[in-house]
Amino acid sequence: MSDRVVVALDVGGTGMKCALVRPDGVAVRTERHPTDAARGPAAVVDTILDVAQGLIAKARADGLTPVAIGIAVPGVVDEARGVAVWSANVGFRDVPLRDLAVTRLGLPTALGHDVRVGGLAEARLGAGRGADHVLFVAIGTGIAAAHVVDGVAGVGAHGAAGEIGHIMVRPDGPRCGCGRPGCLEAVASAAAIGRRYGELAGDGRGDAASSAQGPEQSPGAAVTAAVVAERAAAGEPLAVQVWQEAVDALADGLATGQALFDVSTIVLGGGLAQAGDGLLGPLRAALHERMTFHREPRLVAAALGDEAGCLGAALLALDAAGVRATDAARVPDHQEER
Numbered sequence: 001m002s003d004r005v006v007v008a009l010d011v012g013g014t015g016m017k018c019a020l021v022r023p024d025g026v027a028v029r030t031e032r033h034p035t036d037a038a039r040g041p042a043a044v045v046d047t048i049l050d051v052a053q054g055l056i057a058k059a060r061a062d063g064l065t066p067v068a069i070g071i072a073v074p075g076v077v078d079e080a081r082g083v084a085v086w087s088a089n090v091g092f093r094d095v096p097l098r099d100l101a102v103t104r105l106g107l108p109t110a111l112g113h114d115v116r117v118g119g120l121a122e123a124r125l126g127a128g129r130g131a132d133h134v135l136f137v138a139i140g141t142g143i144a145a146a147h148v149v150d151g152v153a154g155v156g157a158h159g160a161a162g163e164i165g166h167i168m169v170r171p172d173g174p175r176c177g178c179g180r181p182g183c184l185e186a187v188a189s190a191a192a193i194g195r196r197y198g199e200l201a202g203d204g205r206g207d208a209a210s211s212a213q214g215p216e217q218s219p220g221a222a223v224t225a226a227v228v229a230e231r232a233a234a235g236e237p238l239a240v241q242v243w244q245e246a247v248d249a250l251a252d253g254l255a256t257g258q259a260l261f262d263v264s265t266i267v268l269g270g271g272l273a274q275a276g277d278g279l280l281g282p283l284r285a286a287l288h289e290r291m292t293f294h295r296e297p298r299l300v301a302a303a304l305g306d307e308a309g310c311l312g313a314a315l316l317a318l319d320a321a322g323v324r325a326t327d328a329a330r331v332p333d334h335q336e337e338r
Contacts, residue, residue, distance in 0.1 A: 007068070111316075139268060
């Protein structure tokens with residue numbers, strides 16, 4: 001067994017998932033640390049580099065050889081230059097994170113976009129494993145995608161590939177955060193589903209919702225997409241309507257994605273995918289109805305959960321070091337520290 005490992009960090013607005021990962025995709029050590037984005041971008045950069053330095057030291061103390069670093073961040077990422085161009089979550093503006101890491105830590109470093117690295121991990125190690133053409137779609141507060149061909153995620157001419165959430169699916173729909181009306185993200189993201197349900201309930205159509213309210217939903221609280229999914233599964237009419245609207249919009253967006261990319265597998269990740277068959281079943285049927293001459297892709301749920309971003313960052317690091325990840329199963333149980 002090789003003693004080589006890479007240092008992987010998946011940086012979010014609240015916390016960062018970090019690991020030492022072998023070339024076979026197995027994490028031999030994982031840690032989680034707060035990002036504390038409120039302290040400002042400079043402090044976040046310091047935390048990232050401090051955590052990476054600590055993992056390098058722990059690897060060497062355990063007789064392992066760290067060969068590269070992979071860092072995934074949200075927002076707009078220029079992967080070729082290694083620059084975090086913009087991120088609302090952590091406050092980055094044109095931060096040369098790759099060069100800062102190389103200068104301080106002395107190891108080859110790769111910087112990637114959080115959704116793209118998640119898609120990379122699912123394509124090479126997770127639910128898309130074995131497929132040469134994979135579209136990974138993360139559905140959470142927003143919606144974004146990664147197109148992975150032969151184990152490589154496309155970044156686009158300007159580092160902005162994969163913004164499937166901003167395909168217009170409902171021209172007369174709600175206004176998206178980007179300023180246009182009817183984007184997929186404004187109709188079918190987890191945030192949009194909860195908002196739509198609340199709007200309709202506020203119009204006097206929430207009587208059934210009130211009677212169905214469970215202990216997880218306090219009176220007056222905003223209804224989450226997870227609760228809408230539960231109520232739809234229980235047959236509550238308002239929830240069924242809202243859920244079906246979201247499914248139809250998602251099917252339209254995925255059908256557009258299939259027309260553009262002609263993939264063999266679509267992997268759904270993010271919080272909304274946790275609805276399982278409550279989402280996948282009706283979404284498969286709706287997507288099937290929209291296929292004409294296009295080949296229908298296999299539609300599956302993501303397999304790696306919240307480990308995908310960290311594993312994807314590890315794959316970027318392995319690629320940067322010229323070490324091709326070997327075949328691996330899902331991540332086994334391993335040591336974890338807070």
